[in-house]
Amino acid sequence: MAQPKPQTVFAPWTDPDAKPLIRFRNVTKRFGDFTAIDDLTLDIYEKEFFALLGPSGCGKTTMMRMLAGFESITEGTIELAGQDIAPVPPNKRAVNMMFQSYALFPHLSVWDNIAFGLRREGMEKDRMNTRVEEMLRLTRLERFAKRKPHQISGGQRQRVALARSLAKAPKLLLLDEPLGALDAKLRQDTQFELMDIQEKTGTTFVIVTHDQEEAMTVASRVAVMDEGRLMQVDTPAEIYEQPATTYVADFIGDVNLMKGNADPKEGFVLLDWAPNQPQIKAETSKNFAAGQELHYAIRPEKIAITAEKPAEAPNALQGKVLDIAYLGNISTYHVELPGGQIVKAQTANTRRLANRGFTWEDEVWLSWTATAGVLLES
Amino acid sequence: MRRFALIAIPYAWLLALFLVPFLIVLKISLSDITLAIPPYEPTLDLSAGWEGLKTFFSGLDFENFTFLTTDDLYWKAYLSSLRIGAISTLITLCVGYPIAYGMAQSAPEWRPTLLMLVILPFWTSFLIRVYSWMGILSTEGVLNQFLLWTGLISEPLTILNTPTAVYIGIVYTYLPFMILPIYSALEKLDISLLEAAEDLGCSRLKAFWLVTIPLSRPGIIAGCFLVFIPAIGEFVIPSLLGGSRTLMIGKVLWEEFFNNRDWPVASAVAIILLLILIVPIILFQRNEQKQREAEG
Numbered sequence: 001m002a003q004p005k006p007q008t009v010f011a012p013w014t015d016p017d018a019k020p021l022i023r024f025r026n027v028t029k030r031f032g033d034f035t036a037i038d039d040l041t042l043d044i045y046e047k048e049f050f051a052l053l054g055p056s057g058c059g060k061t062t063m064m065r066m067l068a069g070f071e072s073i074t075e076g077t078i079e080l081a082g083q084d085i086a087p088v089p090p091n092k093r094a095v096n097m098m099f100q101s102y103a104l105f106p107h108l109s110v111w112d113n114i115a116f117g118l119r120r121e122g123m124e125k126d127r128m129n130t131r132v133e134e135m136l137r138l139t140r141l142e143r144f145a146k147r148k149p150h151q152i153s154g155g156q157r158q159r160v161a162l163a164r165s166l167a168k169a170p171k172l173l174l175l176d177e178p179l180g181a182l183d184a185k186l187r188q189d190t191q192f193e194l195m196d197i198q199e200k201t202g203t204t205f206v207i208v209t210h211d212q213e214e215a216m217t218v219a220s221r222v223a224v225m226d227e228g229r230l231m232q233v234d235t236p237a238e239i240y241e242q243p244a245t246t247y248v249a250d251f252i253g254d255v256n257l258m259k260g261n262a263d264p265k266e267g268f269v270l271l272d273w274a275p276n277q278p279q280i281k282a283e284t285s286k287n288f289a290a291g292q293e294l295h296y297a298i299r300p301e302k303i304a305i306t307a308e309k310p311a312e313a314p315n316a317l318q319g320k321v322l323d324i325a326y327l328g329n330i331s332t333y334h335v336e337l338p339g340g341q342i343v344k345a346q347t348a349n350t351r352r353l354a355n356r357g358f359t360w361e362d363e364v365w366l367s368w369t370a371t372a373g374v375l376l377e378s
Numbered sequence: 379m380r381r382f383a384l385i386a387i388p389y390a391w392l393l394a395l396f397l398v399p400f401l402i403v404l405k406i407s408l409s410d411i412t413l414a415i416p417p418y419e420p421t422l423d424l425s426a427g428w429e430g431l432k433t434f435f436s437g438l439d440f441e442n443f444t445f446l447t448t449d450d451l452y453w454k455a456y457l458s459s460l461r462i463g464a465i466s467t468l469i470t471l472c473v474g475y476p477i478a479y480g481m482a483q484s485a486p487e488w489r490p491t492l493l494m495l496v497i498l499p500f501w502t503s504f505l506i507r508v509y510s511w512m513g514i515l516s517t518e519g520v521l522n523q524f525l526l527w528t529g530l531i532s533e534p535l536t537i538l539n540t541p542t543a544v545y546i547g548i549v550y551t552y553l554p555f556m557i558l559p560i561y562s563a564l565e566k567l568d569i570s571l572l573e574a575a576e577d578l579g580c581s582r583l584k585a586f587w588l589v590t591i592p593l594s595r596p597g598i599i600a601g602c603f604l605v606f607i608p609a610i611g612e613f614v615i616p617s618l619l620g621g622s623r624t625l626m627i628g629k630v631l632w633e634e635f636f637n638n639r640d641w642p643v644a645s646a647v648a649i650i651l652l653l654i655l656i657v658p659i660i661l662f663q664r665n666e667q668k669q670r671e672a673e674g
């Protein structure tokens with residue numbers, strides 16, 4: 001299922017006049033003296049597919065629970081469609097949440113679990129039946145409609161929880177790791193279904209995920225969190241290509257990080273990063289002081305691996321293949337430089353395994369362009 | 379062999395403490411009253427051999443059971459017991475559920491203390507506790523004195539020796555049996571279920587009705603049976619607190635046994651009571667089993 005190419009670029013966050021649907025203003029949440037959310041300011045716009053990414057315990061669930069109304073806000077305000085939500089009880093918010101623990105009603109069948117929210121709305125029987133059937137079909141649970149939650153598998157339970165939160169078609173949907181227990185194939189299908197629903201209904205999604213690839217696939221923007229703070233909020237491409245900090249660069253995807261001292265030149269920087277190694281040349285528009293300590297971040301797939309020294313490469317290093325990780329479509333080579341540093345380089349496996357160019361202990365050259373990596377302040 | 383031993387123990391227990399006494403009582407209920415020790419006949423005389431066995435069985439009949447139908451005292455007593463049992467079960471539920479709910483809502487470090495307070499009354503003798511209720515409820519009792527002192531009433535209330543006193547006694551005595559199973563069901567309740575219900579549009583009250591109550595139902599059912607079953611056969615409470623106006627089958631049984639010394643009729647009364655109780659006991663077992671299946 002291919003996504004239709006949007007006519008105009010959807011980027012309300014670049015529009016100064018756009019009104020955000022959700023507005024966190026200096027929100028702090030403390031449990032006793034532990035700060036779970038630390039002075040967080042964030043705008044999320046209507047029809048966004050907003051992904052929260054971060055290590056375990058960084059406050060993702062807490063953020064969602066504050067939006068849904070299950071945690072009070074210690075400091076700051078959260079606005080939903082321009083209104084402070086603090087005094088609004090959870091059942092009066094146009095928000096539905098899919099719980100990380102699913103929270104399925106054990107005494108109700110799958111069907112009744114999904115219908116639960118619709119019944120509370122007082123939806124008429126026929127419409128409710130069609131809606132529930134639709135949700136069952138979407139999550140491929142038709143055969144399990146009559147079962148109780150303890151009679152189905154973990155992945156099926158997760159789908160029931162997803163269907164239950166989708167059923168009411170709320171303005172804002174909070175999904176706390178909605179696809180974690182699904183197999184890769186079903187997960188991908190469901191991701192596309194979610195994007196499809198989003199496109200059809202214009203619902204705003206906030207989704208927590210531990211899977212970067214998922215965040216990259218579905219999200220209009222990604223927020224990387226750590227210890228209750230936002231490290232970076234940006235489109236998936238920007239996060240990947242232009243990480244703001246070494247933390248983000250390291251957290252999202254695979255990266256080589258080289259620490260060194262800047263030698264600024266006109267339009268580019270030369271980085272002294274290891275004795276007996278050529279300087280790294282990196283083009284940049286930012287200004288750095290001479291001798292400033294910097295990190296250079298470069299993705300493995302941006303590094304070419306060749307047997308001969310490339311003629312015209314701005315950056316080229318020689319080393320020995322230490323390890324090869326075969327991942328099916330790609331292979332990652334761990335190359336050891338003479339000084340002991342390890343650099344990862346990735347190539348697409350366009351040829352069969354047997355015809356692979358390099359093997360262990362081979363002397364190889366690594367090379368990349370001056371624009372391939374980014375310089376980050378420490 | 380090990381497995382056999384494991385199963386044999388409860389069965390031996392059941393045989394010794396239930397089946398054998400039951401058979402003895404059943405035998406007495408089929409006998410006739412005499413002035414002797416024991417006060418019924420026939421008695422089994424094994425030394426007379428086969429003949430003795432034959433005369434023994436020919437001496438048994440259902441006379442006493444027929445007798446129970448001729449006097450309306452008995453079926454009225456059964457009905458009254460069932461009614462008192464049912465009403466006091468209901469009151470116990472209404473009192474016990476909020477207590478169990480409050481305990482389950484309390485901070486976890488408080489729960490063991492609260493639990494201990496609930497079972498604390500069992501540390502004193504049951505009889506002493508019922509006697510002290512006589513002191514509380516009588517016309518000159520603590521309750522009346524207190525109410526007179528506050529000026530809420532000008533005449534002492536007559537509570538002792540009325541059905542009200544019996545209800546108070548039963549509710550008081552069996553309250554822990556109601557609280558404990560409900561508490562154990564509520565304690566297991568996952569709070570996120572209530573949050574999910576609220577998230578899907580329920581008010582707090584509605585969430586309580588649609589989630590908390592159904593999920594504590596096994597506890598409610600268990601508690602009700604644990605109160606209802608012994609309350610029906612209750613003897614001490616109605617005879618000490620209920621006076622002569624309260625008719626309960628346990629009291630009738632006692633009077634047949636000790637006042638009239640009519641062991642056969644008393645045994646017949648007991649057998650019928652057991653048959654009545656077997657229905658709720660079976661239902662109770664079913665509930666427990668269903669719950670175990672749901673959890674397993």
Ligand SMILES: Nc1ncnc2c1ncn2[C@@H]1O[C@H](COP(=O)(O)OP(=O)(O)OP(=O)(O)O)[C@@H](O)[C@H]1O
Nearest residue numbers: 031034036054055056057058059060061062063100
């Ligand atoms: N009720 C609470 N009382 C005390 N601390 C809490 C409470 N709820 C959450 N925390 C703490 O707040 C922090 C953030 O928790 P949160 O559940 O938001 O993490 P998360 O980002 O969702 O993690 P995960 O990815 O593992 O689900 C954690 O360190 C957690 O221990």
Ligand SMILES: [Mg+2]
Nearest residue numbers: 060061100176
């Ligand atoms: Mg979480």
